[in-house]
Amino acid sequence: MTALKRCTQGFFVVCMVLLLNLGLTGCGPSDQPPRGVLLKALGLQIQLTQTAIARSLELEPVGVPEVSRVRVEEQESIRLGEQRGIHLTGRFDWRLPADSVRVDSPFELFLERGERGQSWRLAQPVGSSDGTSQDWITHPLPIDSP
Secondary structure (H helix, E strand, O other): OHHHHHHHHHHHHHHHHHHHHHHHHHHOOOOOOOHHHHHHHHHHHHHHHHHHHHHHOOOOOOOOOEEEEEEEEEEEEEEEOOEEEEEEEEEEEEEOOOOOOOEEEEEEEEEEEOOOOOOEEEEEEOOOOOOOOOOEEEEEOOOOOO
8 A cells, every 4th residue: 555655646746747847838938039040139239239330440340250159048028119029138159250269248139020920130229219219220130941
């Protein structure tokens, strides 16, 4: 009788652990962009910053950065004007072309999902035209072909 009781308790514990694990994964952000989208968005954000700096200093932009190892620490749904968006913060590794030094940096991204859910856009705040709401400019991210 004791062996049957232990077996039943063990089965019950395993079922509870599985249910708890299933419940916790269900609580996570369901619309987090894929890793590839994060890599492209971070690369584009670095490129846009480099281009703006190079233009102001009358220099040539350096090139496309290599982005890797993205770690999302926080994610929240937000409004980007009339659209829904995602605000992500975390850390990532990157390096410039022909540079051997890999840099670990914090990031903050604002992303907008395409109307059909198949594409993403990098959103950047650009101030306020009316003084009461945030205006945004968005940049499309390339879509991978299957």
